[in-house]
Structure formats: C-alpha cells, structure tokens
Amino acid sequence: MDFELSLEQQRIQSLARDFANDEVAPLARAADETGEFPMHLIGRMAELGFLGGPIAREYGGAAMDAVSFALVCEELGRADSSVRGLLTVHASLVSGCIEQWGTVEQKERYLPKLTSGEWIGCYCLTEPEAGSDAANIQTTATADGESYLLDGEKIWITNGNLARLAIVFATRDRAERHKGICAFLVENDNQGMRREKMPGVELGHRASDHAHITFENCRVPASAMLGEPGEGFKIAMSALDRGRLGVAAGAVGIGQACLDACVQWARERRQFGRRLGDFQMVQATIANMAADIAAARLLVYHAAWLVDAGRPATQAVSSAKLFATEAAARAASEAVLLYGNRGYSSEYPVERYYRDIKGLQIYEGASNIQRIILARELIGREQ
C-alpha cells in the first residue's frame, strides 16, 4: 500500500494550494457578502488547467487523474465552496459526461469551449417533484420530426444563468421511469429556455449561481441527444459518481479549514489566564476533528484511486461523500462554538464554513441518498 502522492500529484496540489491561498481565499468573504462570483477566477482556473482538469489533452484538458483532481477540489473547497462548486459541476458533471458519452462531433464542438472557459456548463436534473427521486422527472422530450421538444422546469441548477451549455434530462415517457429518460445538450441561445435566479437567499454558497430554468417548446435537433434514447438516467448517475467525489473532496477542504482555524484560535485566544488550547475539552474537540478529517481524506483519496484503477467506485464515492460532508459539518459546528461570539459573525470565516457545508450535505445526493446506495449494496433490494 503506497500512500505517497506522485510528484505530478504533489505539483498539482501545490499549484492548487497557492491559487486557493493567494487568489481565491482573499475574495471569499466579499463574494459571500455581495453574492457576486469573482468571474475572473474562471479564466484563471482555465489557465491553471483546473477547468478542464480531468479532460483529455486533445480537447484542451489537463488529463489529470482522479486523485489529482480531488486534490484541486480539496484545496479550492478549503478556500471557497462557491468556486469549488462551479468547478465540480462544470468539469465533473458536464465536461466529464460529454467526454464519456458524447459522439466525436459533440466532443469536438463542446469540450474545447468548456476546458478553455469560453463556455460554462450546467447540469439540469433536479425538478420540483424530482430531487432525491431523480427517476421521477416530469420534463418531457417529445419527438417531432428530426427534433425533440423539451417542456418542463428545473430548479437549483448550479451555474444555470452563467452557462452557455446545459445538459438537460427529460423523459420520453414518464411511465417508463428511469428507462424513459434521455439527455440533451442545449445551447443557451435556444428560444425555448428561460432562466432566472432561484428565489430567496441561500443559507450558504452565496456567490454561486443557482437558477430556475423553464423549457417551453424548446426545440433541439435529434443530434443534440447525449448517448442513446433511454440512456439518460445512467448518464446522470455516472456524472454524479464523478461529481460526488469532487463534493467529498471539497468537504475535506472545509473540514481542514475548520481545523486550521481552531488550531490557530486555540493557540491565540486566552481565557481564565490560559490559552484555549490548554483546556482538555478544547484539546479533545480539536483532536476528534483532526481524526475525522484524516479519515475523510483517506476515503476520498481511496475512492479516487479506485477510479484511476478503472475499478467500480460508486460505493466508495458514496462512503466518501457521506462521511466527509458529515465530518466537515461536525467540524464547522465545533469551530463556530469554539470561536464563540466571533464565530457567530462573518468577521471570521468559520461562520461561512458552517453555512456552506449544509449545501454539500444536500446537493449531488443528500446524505440519506448515499446511505441508500451503500445499504442497497450491503443488504440488497426486496425481491
């Protein structure tokens, strides 16, 4: 068993760490408070090879292995979950899906635009009546000559207003459940697509773009279908296998940020004439947090290693997402408590970590969905 990162993985980790520290973290508080994503970071992520991280070089990607891309997500997650979230959706859910399932024409048309950051992508699965139960989507795809008409609505679509390309999941027949679902590549100049910001103020990820998208007589050519008719659900699930790994890695980043903040605070802050870190209860909190984050990190790296080895990784990815997001949520909760009144304010970043981590526990399959995936494998389904 070799736990050493390769020289190339170490290089990518340090590139991502420097970028996160020097260029992402300093903007995170303002982005969170204004709700404005620092758009120039998209170009910087393209220059650094992160935007097309796992995509092949022939399409402008950096051909990173899964471990390397997890390291990038971890470092970005430590600095700003809105930035990491944009990247995970764009690279893992959208570009990765096109690379895996697209025709040569689709790959040649879209991947260079996506890896260079000229276009941003979004992944349109979630609907008002289909969140956890993804096979229950109501958006319809009706064949009409050489094209399809899409009708329905999608919610909580990350990058939805920014995106120039959307992967849209729609059903040709609801009665077929998952077997009726098809995936389509829809460009943003399509007149049948209307986009708006999600109503309300989000708990976390406040610099992220979350859209409500409506499709009305949205005509797409048959050639816009990704994969075969009826293959859409598998495409959606395969994308989520990749995306969930990025979310899990981002959660490790949040957990690490909480740990770093608590260690610093335990050294600096004095009460009752002693450093906080000299109280055993504080030591226990920090030690438990460190063990939790170390375990989460190993689960993430192991799942990524399985992906790189070409082995089935769905279960390992679900374990990693479940454990890492829950561990980081515990860490963020303890961090706010340890910082006391300061932790309750945006003056210190632990407050933002505490809000952001709830998103990671929910999106790309909430914790209970990961538990379902794991339990089904262990117990099997009722016959």
Ligand code: CAA
């Ligand atoms: N890879 C490939 N195929 C898979 C798969 C995977 N990981 N998981 C399941 N499948 C296949 C199954 O093999 C099965 O195929 P067959 O018909 O050939 O047997 C088919 O898909 C149906 O599988 P299930 O019976 O397991 O389907 P289900 O309806 O019971 O649902 C579920 C399973 C895991 C609960 C799924 O519904 C799920 O993941 N739900 C959560 C959805 C989710 O994560 N949504 C988040 C969307 S993105 C987002 O959050 C926001 C954003 O902007 C990105």
